[in-house]
Amino acid sequence: MTVTDPSTLTPSSGTTASVVAVHASAVHGFSKPALDQVVLVEGVGVEGDAHAGVTVQHRSRVAADPSQPNLRQVHLIHGELFDRLAAAGHDVAPGDLGENFTTRGIDLLALPVGTRLTIGDAVVTVTGLRNPCQQINDFQPGLLKQLLHRGADGEVERLAGVMGIVSRGGTVRPGDAVDVELPAPPHLPLTRV
Template sequence: MTSARVVSVSRDDEHRFSKPREDEITLVEGLGVEGDAHFGATVQHLSRVRRDPSQPNLRQVHLIHRELFAEVTVDVAPGELGENITTEGLDLLALPRGTRLHVGAEAVVELTGLRNPCVQIDRFRPGLLKQVVGVDQEGDVVRKAGAMAVVLSGGVVRPGDAIEVRLPSGPLEALAPV
């Protein structure tokens, strides 16, 4: 995992499905991506705000591995699936909950769970939802649309930044939808 790096960074100050790419984003401890609609200590995803606006925001930063784009049969570019950070050389979905990713010179995010893809993906590209959610041989649901994280240490993140992985100590817990 020594070759893991940031391919692209994105943010949007409005709640839209895709996020425009930026030259850099600033992560703020405990809050997320500065200037992004999902910035905050409590939930910012509209459906979750309607349910309980006091819940902690475990989805401050959305990460997707660029390798996913090669797996799907439709054209998808960084930021188009709503992620803040597009990675390369890192099997995000195989990492356990609590994994810390040191991104660039200062930023540290901790993985909280998987993105639970919804029908908005099909509205973006018809048929894409079936490609990012499936069932494995054991009958378990497999979600491929990225991982969610909280910001432990803030900092500026840019394309080309290295990503260092630090696994949690103790028993490892697989990522689950958050």
């Protein structure tokens, strides 16, 4: 399967995609506090974040095989998701789901694998979808079914954001623009990483 309409992947005319909040935490918790800025380290992730590393840092992945490359160095969620969750009766704010960046104005879930996002002076290459887990229901009962369900076509939809690796280090702050560079075709859809 390929992504068929790359024109839908970038902000619509007259809008600008941007970062609305940045988050990091040195401990393996669920939510992450908002910060004034974060520093991305090439090939590692967000400086000082528990999920930064060349190899996997997520506890379940470490338990399975600690030598795996870390394709989940950076977690991004589109802020529009919080609007959708509010309409379904959930109160979720930026950082609550453990993302490093909350964005607005870009459909992150529609990006193909290998998309390069220039954010501030850093570059994040999108690797795949976050796979929502039971911790989301522990945070707020019933929330998981809003982020992981079957679409009209029967396929599993994962709505909890995208993951990426740091391809160029730099500093990212709220208000920074997000510029999208699509990979060469064919555009492959994101799958869980």
